[in-house]
Amino acid sequence: MKKAPSPAGRKRRRAVPFAVKSERLSPLLSISYRWFVRMAAAGLIGLALLIVLLLYLRTQALPVASISQTSEMLDLQGNVIDTFHTGENRRSVSLADISPYAVQATLAIEDRRFYDHNGFDLRGVARAALVNLEHLSNKQGASTLTQQLARNLYLTHEKTWTRKLKEAVYTVQLEMKYSKDEILNLYMNQIYYGHGAYGIEAAADYYFGKPAKELTLAESAMLAGIPKGPKYYSPFLDMKNAKDRQRTILLAMAEQGMITREQADRAYAELLHFRKPGEDAEEGFAPYFRDYVRSVAIERLGIDERLLNEGGIRIYTTLDPVAQRAAEEAVNAGIPDKSEQQAALVAIDPRNGYIKAMVGGRDYQTNQYNRVFADSRQPGSSFKPILYLTALAEGGMTPVTRFKSEPTTFTYDEGRKTYKPRNFNDKYAHDYIDMRQAIASSDNIYAVNTIMSVGPEKVIGTARKLGIDSPMQPVPSLALGTFPVSPFEMASAFGTLAAGGKHAEPVAILRIEDRKGNILYEAEPKVEQVVDAAHAYVLTSLMESVFDNGGTGYRVSAAIKRPVAGKTGTTATDAWLVGYTPELATAVWVGYDKGRTITPTEAHRAAPIFASFMEKALEAVPPKLFPMPDGVVSVYIDPASGKLADATCPEKRLETFVRGTEPTETCGGHETGGDTPDAGGQDTAPAAERRRSWLDQLRRWWRD
Structure with missing residues (x-):
C-alpha cells in the first residue's frame, strides 16, 4: 500500500509541471505578441494608405457625366408648347421643387x-x-x-x-x-x-x-x-x-x-388620374411655328443643335396661344375637309413685330412645308396698297386723284412695249374714279395709271422699306402684284401701315436661357419709322373702304365688329386677304401647292378665314380706332369732282388728307331742288359714307 505523499511533496511535484508549461508557453506568447505587433503595424499602414487614398480621391475630379436635359419652347404666356430631347426626356429641378x-x-x-x-x-x-x-x-x-x-x-x-x-x-x-x-x-x-x-x-x-x-x-x-x-x-x-x-x-x-x-x-x-400614354396637352399645337423657331435658333442665332436637344435650354417665344388656336380653327373651318386646297395664315403684332400666330398648311402630319414662307405666290391686288402708299408719299397723288376706269393700253420702255390690263370679269366704271373707289373695287386700270405716274422703281423702294425683299422688276404689271411674295412678307409690310409707318422687324424668339437661367440670347426690338405717319393713316382710311358696301371684302364685314383695313387679292391660282387692326396684321393665302387654277368659290375662302380669325384672336381686346397722327385733316368733298363740297352738292363724302394736300376749290354749279345742308347739317350721303363720316368724327374726338 503506497504511502501518501506529504504536502510538501505534493507541492514539489506540482511545481515541476508549471515550470515546464511556462517554458512551453513562452514561445507561443512571443509568437502571438509578434503577430499582434505585425497586425497592428499592418493596420496602421492600411489606415495610413486609406487616408492617403481618400485624400487623393478628394483631389481628383469625378468623370464628366453627360446628363442630357430636355429643352423647352414656351409661348407668350409661359406655357410649354414643345420639348426637345434625344431619347432622354429630362428636366432637372431643385430639391425644393x-x-x-x-x-x-x-x-x-x-x-x-x-x-x-x-x-x-x-x-x-x-x-x-x-x-x-x-x-x-x-x-x-x-x-x-x-x-x-x-x-x-x-x-x-x-x-x-x-x-x-x-x-x-x-x-x-x-x-x-x-x-x-x-x-x-x-x-x-x-x-x-x-x-x-x-x-x-x-x-x-x-x-x-x-x-x-x-x-x-x-x-x-x-x-x-x-x-x-x-x-x-x-x-x-x-x-x-x-x-x-x-x-x-x-x-x-x-x-x-x-x-x-x-x-x-x-x-x-385613392383613385389616380393618369395622363393617357402619349397624351400631350399641346401635342400638334402650332407645329409650323415650332419648326420655324427651331430653324431660327439654329441657323440665325447659332444655337448648337446638340445644346438644343440635350442642353435643357428654354426658348421663350412670341406665340399667342389664343391667336394660334383661332388661326388653326379658322383655317380648318374655312376649307372643306375633302378639298385639296391649301391655306396659310400668319399674324404679327404691328407694334413690336411679335409673331402671334402661324399656320403653314392644313395638315402638318401629311406635309410639313410651311406656306407662310412660300415665295412663289403672286399677291395680286393685295399688293396695291404699297403702290398707293408710294403715290401718296412720293407721287403727288391724293385720295381724290382721278383716272378713268375703262379698257386701256399702256406703253412703256420708251414706247417699245405695251401693256393692256383688264379688270376682273371685265367690269369697268367707264367713268373717272378716285383712289378710294379704286381700292374698294380693286380697279386694275386705276392701279396701272398710278404706277405709270409715280414710276415702278419708287414702288419697289417702298416695298423694301416695308420689309419685302422678294425680287421685283420695274414694269407696269408690278402694280397688279405679278411678282411673287410670301404671306410672311405681306403681313410684315401691312403691319408697318397699321403702326403708323413704323416697321417692326418680325420676331419669334424673345429670349433663350440655359439650364441655369443664364441668358444666351435676348431679342432687341428693331422698330424704325420708314413711312410718314400721316401718309400711312390716309392709306389706312382708304383701305377701310374694302369692307364697305361695294368693296371686295364687304361680304365678311358683318363678321368683323371693329375698325379694320385690308386688301383682297385674286389671281388665277391664288387668293389673299391681307389686313390689320391697330393690334394685329394678318395675311391669309389660299390656293394649291402645284399652282392649280382656283374656282371663284375657292377664291372666296380667304376672306372668311381672315374675318373669323381676327374676331376670335381679338375677342378679349376692345375695338380701337386707328390713332390719327398730326398732319391729317378731314374735309367734305364732292365724289363726282373731287373738289370741296358746298351746299349745292347732291352727294358729299368726308375724306381724309395729309394736311396741305386737301382740295381748296369748291365744286359749285350743282342744280338743287331746295336747300342742301352743309357739313354741319344732316348728311345725305349713302350709308357707307355716313358710316365713314361717323368714324372720322369719332377719330377726331379720340385724338382730341
Whole structure:
C-alpha cells in the first residue's frame, strides 16, 4: 500500500509541471505578441494608405457625366408648347421643387439610412442578405442611393468586379464632394422612370401631367416604385404590379414614421388620374411655328443643335396661344375637309413685330412645308396698297386723284412695249374714279395709271422699306402684284401701315436661357419709322373702304365688329386677304401647292378665314380706332369732282388728307331742288359714307 505523499511533496511535484508549461508557453506568447505587433503595424499602414487614398480621391475630379436635359419652347404666356430631347426626356429641378412625399417615398424604399451612412450601408447589406436568405432569392438589393447615382452617372450596368470597384471609388468621391441633399437632388433628377422619362419632373409630367412639386402621397408612392423595374412596375404596362409596389412603399413609409398607417391606407385607396400614354396637352399645337423657331435658333442665332436637344435650354417665344388656336380653327373651318386646297395664315403684332400666330398648311402630319414662307405666290391686288402708299408719299397723288376706269393700253420702255390690263370679269366704271373707289373695287386700270405716274422703281423702294425683299422688276404689271411674295412678307409690310409707318422687324424668339437661367440670347426690338405717319393713316382710311358696301371684302364685314383695313387679292391660282387692326396684321393665302387654277368659290375662302380669325384672336381686346397722327385733316368733298363740297352738292363724302394736300376749290354749279345742308347739317350721303363720316368724327374726338 503506497504511502501518501506529504504536502510538501505534493507541492514539489506540482511545481515541476508549471515550470515546464511556462517554458512551453513562452514561445507561443512571443509568437502571438509578434503577430499582434505585425497586425497592428499592418493596420496602421492600411489606415495610413486609406487616408492617403481618400485624400487623393478628394483631389481628383469625378468623370464628366453627360446628363442630357430636355429643352423647352414656351409661348407668350409661359406655357410649354414643345420639348426637345434625344431619347432622354429630362428636366432637372431643385430639391425644393420636388414634393416631400416623392422624396420620402424614394428614401423609404431605396435607402432608408441615406442620411446616416457615408455611401455604403453595411446594416442595409446585412438586412438585405437576411431577407434574401429567408426568401431564397435576390428579392432585396443593398445599393445605396449614392452607389446607384455613381453607377447611373459614370458606369454601365455590367456585372464585373472592375465595374464594382469603380462604383465604390465614385461613391466615395460623391460623398466627399457633395452634401447629402445635393446627392439626393442629383439622384431624383437622374433616375429612370420608364417611357423615356428621366428624373422626377419628367416622370410627374409624363404620368400625371403636373410638376413634381404638386405630386400627392399616392402619386409619389406610385412613381417611387417604378425605377426598380420600369417594365414591371409602370402603371401603363402592369397596373397590378404597380399597385402592389405602391402598397409596399406606403407601408415602408408608415413603418419608418414618415406617415401614419391611416394615411397609407387612404393613399392606396385613392383613385389616380393618369395622363393617357402619349397624351400631350399641346401635342400638334402650332407645329409650323415650332419648326420655324427651331430653324431660327439654329441657323440665325447659332444655337448648337446638340445644346438644343440635350442642353435643357428654354426658348421663350412670341406665340399667342389664343391667336394660334383661332388661326388653326379658322383655317380648318374655312376649307372643306375633302378639298385639296391649301391655306396659310400668319399674324404679327404691328407694334413690336411679335409673331402671334402661324399656320403653314392644313395638315402638318401629311406635309410639313410651311406656306407662310412660300415665295412663289403672286399677291395680286393685295399688293396695291404699297403702290398707293408710294403715290401718296412720293407721287403727288391724293385720295381724290382721278383716272378713268375703262379698257386701256399702256406703253412703256420708251414706247417699245405695251401693256393692256383688264379688270376682273371685265367690269369697268367707264367713268373717272378716285383712289378710294379704286381700292374698294380693286380697279386694275386705276392701279396701272398710278404706277405709270409715280414710276415702278419708287414702288419697289417702298416695298423694301416695308420689309419685302422678294425680287421685283420695274414694269407696269408690278402694280397688279405679278411678282411673287410670301404671306410672311405681306403681313410684315401691312403691319408697318397699321403702326403708323413704323416697321417692326418680325420676331419669334424673345429670349433663350440655359439650364441655369443664364441668358444666351435676348431679342432687341428693331422698330424704325420708314413711312410718314400721316401718309400711312390716309392709306389706312382708304383701305377701310374694302369692307364697305361695294368693296371686295364687304361680304365678311358683318363678321368683323371693329375698325379694320385690308386688301383682297385674286389671281388665277391664288387668293389673299391681307389686313390689320391697330393690334394685329394678318395675311391669309389660299390656293394649291402645284399652282392649280382656283374656282371663284375657292377664291372666296380667304376672306372668311381672315374675318373669323381676327374676331376670335381679338375677342378679349376692345375695338380701337386707328390713332390719327398730326398732319391729317378731314374735309367734305364732292365724289363726282373731287373738289370741296358746298351746299349745292347732291352727294358729299368726308375724306381724309395729309394736311396741305386737301382740295381748296369748291365744286359749285350743282342744280338743287331746295336747300342742301352743309357739313354741319344732316348728311345725305349713302350709308357707307355716313358710316365713314361717323368714324372720322369719332377719330377726331379720340385724338382730341
